[in-house]
Amino acid sequence: MTVPPEGLPLAAEFPAAHREQWQHLVEGVLRKSGAQPADGAAAEEALTTALQDGLRARPLYTAEDAPATPGHPGFPPFVRGGRPQGSAVSGWDVRQRHADPDPRRTNEAVLADLENGVGSLWLELGGAGLPVAALPEVLSGVYPDLAAVVLDAGAEFTDAAERLFTLYRERDVSPGAAAGSLGADPLGLQARTGRAERTDALLAEAGALAARCADGYPGVRALTVDALPYHEAGASPAQELGCSLATAVAYLRALGAAGLSVDAAFGQLEFRYAADADQFLTIAKFRAARRLWARVAQVSGAAPEASAQRQHAVTSTVMTTARDPWVNMLRTTVACLAAGVGGADAVSVLPFDSALGLPDAFARRIARNTQAILLEESHLARVIDPAGGSWYVERLTDELARAAWAWFQEIERAGGQQAALGSGLVGERIAATWAERSVALARRREPVTGVSEFPNLDEQPLVREPAPAGPAGGLPRVRRAEAYEALRDRSDARLAATGERPRLFLASIGTASAHTARTTFAANLFQAGGIATTAAEGTDAAALAEAFTASGARVACLCSSDRLYGEHAETVAAALKAAGARRVLLAGRPGEQREAYRRAGVDEFVFAGGDAVAVLTALQDEILSGARDEILDETTEIGVAR
Known part of the structure; x- marks a missing residue:
């Protein structure tokens, strides 16, 4: 094959693409997914991601988006490096x-x-x-x-x-x-x-x-x-x-x-x-x-x-x-x-x-x-x-x-x-930034792998000699995982004291094809807060209530598709409450059925984007307070028997 002197103009036979064409295609895809962008520009905006400092990451960049030339390495404004050779000679x-x-x-x-x-x-x-x-x-x-x-x-x-x-x-x-x-x-x-x-x-x-x-x-x-x-x-x-x-x-x-x-x-x-x-x-x-x-x-x-x-x-x-x-x-x-x-x-x-x-x-x-x-x-x-x-x-x-x-x-x-620093301007402004970020962390919009997402409750802890305390008294030191790790610490303390973690029952309604997505979501969510889960599947409300009783859990969560929720959620929730569930949750947004679900015994709804830290904290409080109440009841009964 002979290569022409001008190279291989592979796109020569195709008309040039324009941004408006791409936006139109994006608009069509979003409409199929249920979104209704007004036009191509709105479709592109819908795919834009907000970053800190008011910055935004757009889904597509072209040469038109690039600022003025950043210069050369080793020359002002040094955007491309402080030395002409960069790290190419000996690395950093x-x-x-x-x-x-x-x-x-x-x-x-x-x-x-x-x-x-x-x-x-x-x-x-x-x-x-x-x-x-x-x-x-x-x-x-x-x-x-x-x-x-x-x-x-x-x-x-x-x-x-x-x-x-x-x-x-x-x-x-x-x-x-x-x-x-x-x-x-x-x-x-x-x-x-x-x-x-x-x-x-x-x-x-x-x-x-x-x-x-x-x-x-x-x-x-x-x-x-x-x-x-x-x-x-x-x-x-x-x-x-x-x-x-x-x-x-x-x-x-x-x-x-x-x-x-x-x-x-x-x-x-x-x-x-x-x-x-x-x-x-x-x-x-x-x-x-x-x-x-x-x-x-x-x-x-x-x-x-x-x-x-x-x-x-x-x-x-x-x-x-x-x-x-x-x-x-x-x-x-x-x-x-x-x-x-x-x-x-x-x-x-x-x-x-x-x-x-x-x-x-x-x-x-x-x-x-x-x-x-x-x-x-x-x-x-x-x-x-x-x-x-x-x-x-x-x-x-x-x-x-x-x-x-x-x-x-x-x-x-x-x-x-x-x-x-002395007036508090720096500290107050940074605290406001962290508070805003903490909301994203609590809602798992900013995931922390292994902690807020895909936790491993059975991991063996690493033990290290404490590091010396650094200077303190000024700006705090924060970590993204600290809210979830506090919940996990509380769960570990419960495990050490009683031999078991806080536990929650997943009532997976229907077959695996119907409930797996939400069962997986719920298990991941609850385990991020140190709450162990057990599950049973089916549509028989009485059987699910029996499995709940056998699990030893005090709190339950319904997991299934929207269609099966419409058919079975009310009866299953009522059966779980009758079996002694102190709290019943439902994985997913309730939509128009919210009041009907609540009348049947659903206390709360958990879904992507919700405040996971608040939900998990409340659940731990509920589970642990329930355990304390049972201990008091047992003590009272023993006292009466004596």
Whole structure:
């Protein structure tokens, strides 16, 4: 076959398709499914997904949706990467976090990490964590000129920095070979603790350290702009970015007051952001962060070569679960991929058991090997900005940057980050965002696999040594799974005390073909709240009531198709109530039969989009109070017999 010189114009014989044609086809499909869009544009809008920060993900993007060119890697506005070569030469920096307060164990873990692919160390010091004085022991056997050291010592950052400088001298590390970060973050500490009385003094200390690094340790950055306190309190991506910008601008002012030039001040900051399993938002967040910082650099008069943002990505603690923690391996893999694609310079994958306490050696190994697979086997870093040119990613990056800039400007109008933290503006706004998200979690519109969806009540719990408590008193720390995990904890306590969990009976009306969909939905829902289920099927109300009595349950739920509900729901509900059911639910929306079902004994309806947490909490209360009443009744009867 001869290939024509102009290539293979495979679509040459077909007329060009237009958006209006696609919208018309979508309109037809939606009409068949029962929706009634007014026109093609309304049909497209019906498929649009609302995101946080007022952003929307549309079902189709074209070249018309892409914003202006994002430039080239290593050049302002740095959307495509902070370095011309990106991570294509050696990959991103694999950075492992260590917080075990035992210096000996931490040293063993540090050496194991460095021998198996980790490039830099992130050490949490001070407070209840690793003692600052133990830094030499922790780094025994480590070559600080080969492995960058990143400190995170809270208010003790100056003491920790002095010990690191001493270690450099004692080990003959030349100032030019030292690399890492001293981790000074006074505003991040204020966000964590809620205490502002020392912030000004700590800013002055950070400025002095920065001047020292700029003069003598060019590879060491003094300050970390840590956005994790905001993310971990429930902030949206735009709020996380806006708070980081406001913090960084406050640090620029402090560094200027310490005598640093604009370029030197920019060179003293490293930014830390969360990466979660929403891969496209994570990719867009890291790209938008560089664009925003480039804008700050531009108006500050910084040289282009000093304007690129240095980024450290950390897999989100908000997304991790204590229940079914193995699924966290999948979440952190997606988050790590997104951070790498988004252009992060360093990535920390938190071990899958981090929500349970101190990770074990297996969990740390999986964490670092997650990065090794993405780098060495998936070759993720071989292409610079692989998401670049995606109309969706480019549009999302642009919209997220604009939303974050608006929040940053609001903080600046309020007097800057320090003032916004002190007045409660930041905390109140983040709390409102988390409250809105909590509604979506409670209604399972945002699923948590293994917890709110597909729970495993028989899972064997992992037990870990408690991790040291971090700073507290300021912004809270939240996790998506916490409401459901509280219900599961309550169920576990019941199991430990009595040998059985709260139980619910599923009255599956009809054959499997009629009831399976709703029986599966109901079992999944109730088990998410720690409520075990037993089921019986058929249309004989008396037989179902007998099975209910034999199950030992006190609450029942009807499961079937709408047609069979119309034929049997009333009689089955009445039979269950007569058999002693304290509460009868029906899986599905009741429609016009609501009042008839209620008269027959149906107390509540459960359906997709309902408040699952409220329903499950009420059910546990009902079941457990019923158990207590029975115990009291039995005690009374025994007393009378005696």
